[in-house]
Amino acid sequence: MHPPSSFNSRYLAPFYRYFHIVLYKTYANLKGENEKTYLGCVWWIVEPLMNTAVFYFIFVYILKNRGPDFVVFLYVGMVVYGWFSNGLNAAANSIVSHAALMQQIWLPKALFPFISVSNISWKFCFSLVAILPLLWWQHAPPTLAYFALPVLIAIQYFVVIALGMPLAGIIPYFQDGRTVLSTLLSVFMWLSGVFYGREHVSAHLQPLFYANPAAALIEGYRAILLQGTWPDWRVLFLSLIVPACSLLLGLFILHKIDRQVTKRPI
Numbered sequence: 299m300h301p302p303s304s305f306n307s308r309y310l311a312p313f314y315r316y317f318h319i320v321l322y323k324t325y326a327n328l329k330g331e332n333e334k335t336y337l338g339c340v341w342w343i344v345e346p347l348m349n350t351a352v353f354y355f356i357f358v359y360i361l362k363n364r365g366p367d368f369v370v371f372l373y374v375g376m377v378v379y380g381w382f383s384n385g386l387n388a389a390a391n392s393i394v395s396h397a398a399l400m401q402q403i404w405l406p407k408a409l410f411p412f413i414s415v416s417n418i419s420w421k422f423c424f425s426l427v428a429i430l431p432l433l434w435w436q437h438a439p440p441t442l443a444y445f446a447l448p449v450l451i452a453i454q455y456f457v458v459i460a461l462g463m464p465l466a467g468i469i470p471y472f473q474d475g476r477t478v479l480s481t482l483l484s485v486f487m488w489l490s491g492v493f494y495g496r497e498h499v500s501a502h503l504q505p506l507f508y509a510n511p512a513a514a515l516i517e518g519y520r521a522i523l524l525q526g527t528w529p530d531w532r533v534l535f536l537s538l539i540v541p542a543c544s545l546l547l548g549l550f551i552l553h554k555i556d557r558q559v560t561k562r563p564i
Contacts, residue, residue: 463548
């Protein structure tokens with residue numbers, strides 16, 4: 299029988315080592331990005347605000363689609379989908395973007411999507427927290443439903459990682475996949491409820507609508523932040539079926555190429 303410490307050295311020690319690598323690389327990437335600009339992390343708020351302003355002008359002043367609190371409704375949708383979209387792009391390109399690091403040290407390829415998505419996730423959390431006082435002042439104060447917010451953030455982190463895993467293994471061998479992914483994400487923005495609520499989706503199409511995890515997540519955040527109610531957990535957990543299958547596929551692909559991808563030009 300092995301001594302009790304053998305379990306820690308064999309299983310837990312690598313986990314802690316990789317966990318610290320993800321934290322360090324995330325911090326280093328964020329610090330490097332901030333040092334390249336004058337405004338630094340302020341851009342994490344300015345970017346979704348600019349996108350919201352453009353679409354707000356289009357929908358309110360051109361299409362005459364005026365609804366109550368449409369600006370905060372739109373901002374929440376833009377921020378959540380921005381995390382979803384940018385996170386998937388970052389995960390898909392994670393191995394390619396860390397090619398230089400792979401030439402210096404071997405790391406499991408499944409680690410790189412975690413690093414890239416964690417970088418995007420911190421930006422999202424900053425953008426969300428920064429806007430909360432404005433939501434409380436102009437819309438509604440926080441409620442007990444806010445306790446569901448960390449769970450929802452964890453679910454979205456899992457969804458982005460899970461969907462990005464197989465893409466991270468495919469993109470180094472299929473560079474055109476970047477263009478395909480960007481096009482699909484642009485299309486899915488219009489199918490994810492960023493600009494409208496589920497009341498505008500026909501009842502018979504709602505199961506298909508919520509099969510898109512981004513739509514379920516956007517509705518969940520809006521329920522908490524704008525309505526002060528708990529998200530629909532049934533819809534959220536059903537939307538995890540596709541990401542769970544994607545995660546298994548991604549781990550399989552990355553395991554197969556774990557020792558091969560560095561031998562190919564990236």
